[in-house]
Amino acid sequence: MQCLRSTQMTHKFNSSRKSGRSFDINKKTILGMRSIGRGRRACVKFCSYTGLPLPVSNSPWLEKTSSLAETSSQVVADRLQRAVHDVRKLKMDSGEIASLEETMNIGVSVDGAWISRGFNSLYGFVSVISIDTGKVLDKHFLSSKCRECDKWEGKAKDREYVAWFIEHEPNCQINHEGSAKSMEEAGARVLFERSLQKYNVRYTQYIGDGDSSAYAAVKYTYQNENITVEKQDCVGHIQKRMGTHLRKLVEEHKGKKLEDGRALTGRNRLTNHLINAFQVFYGIALRSNKGNVEEMSKQTQAILHHYASTQDEPRHDNCPTGEESWCKWQQDKATGKKTYRPLKNPLPAAVLNAVQPVIDRLSNPALLEGAKMCYTQNANESLHHVLWSVLPKEQNHGLMEINLGSNLAVAHFNSGVEQFNKALFEATGLEVNPVSQSLWLSLDRIRSREAKLKATREYKARRKELKRKRLQKLDRFEYAEGETYASGEFDRASAKKAKRRCKTCLQPMKGHSRNTCTN
Known part of the structure; x- marks a missing residue:
């Protein structure tokens, strides 16, 4: 700053507060870019368009990212402890434990995610989320890559390598020896084995999606105490198997004719719209009969019979009864009205015979027994959505970026943007700007408002209706083309x-x- 009247009177100052050797703006820039899933190169591009000064060079950027990752890990550890404490208070209020210090048994949903697409990811992420509070209780990050080790690739027989490795081993970034597919199993084992030591809790109920062998790895974690971990399958993943199996059936019958001389798909056959309807009604059959496996199986079989019904031969006996039934025939029976209209084109016998094995497989009581309590992994899927927003799968990320990003995702998921960012800034020595705090609160309010909106019955019904119309339109296009x-x-x-x-x-x-x- 220079005086207009005297060129000799000048005063230089920095627009950003300095903490130690670095300016606050540099660390805030790194946190801001990482929170939107971008790194230094994107920051340089942003500055080039806005005319802002370039960010710090690559080396200081990585150094500050590492420092922020370390500090955020400490703050996140405190947030996870608070999440466990919330479960304790809930269990104590319900009378399941007598004191907050008592060892308690809890149920958790377990799921893993890869940081890049496909089965070749070098990094993995596994979390456990309480089925009582929906908050993350613990997480584990897996890495099968170390840049320092890569530099010594092919030099394992050198004397210098031995001396280097002895010094490097405690700080080696590799904590997983195996394929990407085995990361969920390895991560789940770590989380279960340290539950007593870290939190004085036992994860005695395991909610999984059935996609990995993680449950087999943790089933006997507490066998010294004669406790076997019980498994329940995610009802959402079981429901999706209906669509998956039927689409696979369509692929298997591609180019083939059924017993009536026609293809499995086509007009008035097994269409995309019908596959979606089967999956929706399968979900209703499971969720509306929580704890009753026999009724789940019965109503699953009813789906196929419903779409094979005719005016002369109605087959609605196994459809759900009552005014709330999705079957119009049963609704009319309960209310005395006459709104039911028989299907103009019921599924032909050849299609029924082709689809029946899928229905039999998905109505098997042995399968439904695992989903009878209708637990879901929706919280894990939501966490992964937040994780991939800060660590997009289509981009490459360094280890420190992944550590920082996973910490931000877990903390924002548990505590919200404002609470965690304020705690992180204080731990890092950064000044909390009132404008920033106001915007963080606004982001949390928007997130909460959208979540409540999407949970309403009207919103869900509208979303299903739009999907139904979209699939009907797709069927018409595919049939014509x-x-x-x-x-x-x-x-x-x-x-x-x-x-x-x-x-x-x-x-x-x-x-x-x-x-x-x-x-």
Whole structure:
């Protein structure tokens, strides 16, 4: 700053407060960019468009990222302790434990995530979330890569390597020897084995998705105390198997004819819209009969019978009864009204025979027994959504960035943006700006408002209706267009050809009369 009247009177000052050797703005920039899933290169691009000064160079950026990751780990550890304390208070209020210091048994949902797409990720993340409070209780980060070790690749026989490794081993970043697929199992084992020492709790109920062997690895964690971990499957993942199995059935029957000489899919056959309806009603059959496996199985079988019903042969006996039933026939029976209209095109016998094995498999009481209490992993999926917003899968991330990002994701999920950021800034020695704090509170309010909106019955019904219409539209397009895309099916050596189209309207000839365009 220079005096306008005297050029000799000047005063220089920094626009940002300095903490130790670094300016606050540098650390705040790193935290801000990481919270939106971006790093230094994106920051440089942002500065180039806005005309702001460039951020610190790459080396100081990494150094400050490492420092922030270490500090945030300490703050997150305190937040996780508070989450366990919340469960203790809940258990004590319900009379399950007599004091806050008593060892307690709790149920947790367990799930893992990879930091990059596919089964070749070098980094993994596993968390346990309380089924009582929906908060993260513990997390474990797995790494099968160390940049320092990579520098010594192929030099393991050198004397210098031995001396270096002895010094490096305590700080080596590799804590997982194995494939990416085994990370969830390894992480779950670590979390369960340290539960007593870290929190004085036992994870005696395991909620999983059935995608990994993690449960087998932790089942006998507390066998010295004659306690076996009980497993329950996520009802949401069980429900999704209906759509998965039916779509797989369609792929298996691609190019094949059923016993009636027609394909499995097509108009009035097994369409995308019908597959979605089967999956929705399967979820209703499970959730509306919590704890009753026999009724779950019965109503699952009823789905196929419902879509095979005719005016002369109604098959609604196993459909859910009462005014709230999704079956109009049963609704009319309960209310005395006449709103039911029979299906114009019920599923033919050939389609029923093809789909029946899938229904039998998914209505098996042995399968449904694992989901009878209707627990879900929705909290884990929500956590992963937050995690991937700060560590996008399509980008490469360094180890320190992953540590910092995973800490931000867990803390924001548990405590919200404002509470955690305020605690992190205080622990780091950064000044909390009133404007920043106001905006953090605004972000938390928006997040809370959107969550409440999406949980309403009207919002869910609207979302299902839009999906139904979208799939119906897709079915019409696919029926009219025929097969237009398949890997390697339309090369020169292939016998497949694109569908013949009308020269007037360029639409597929299906639906046109002999010499007249009907469009």
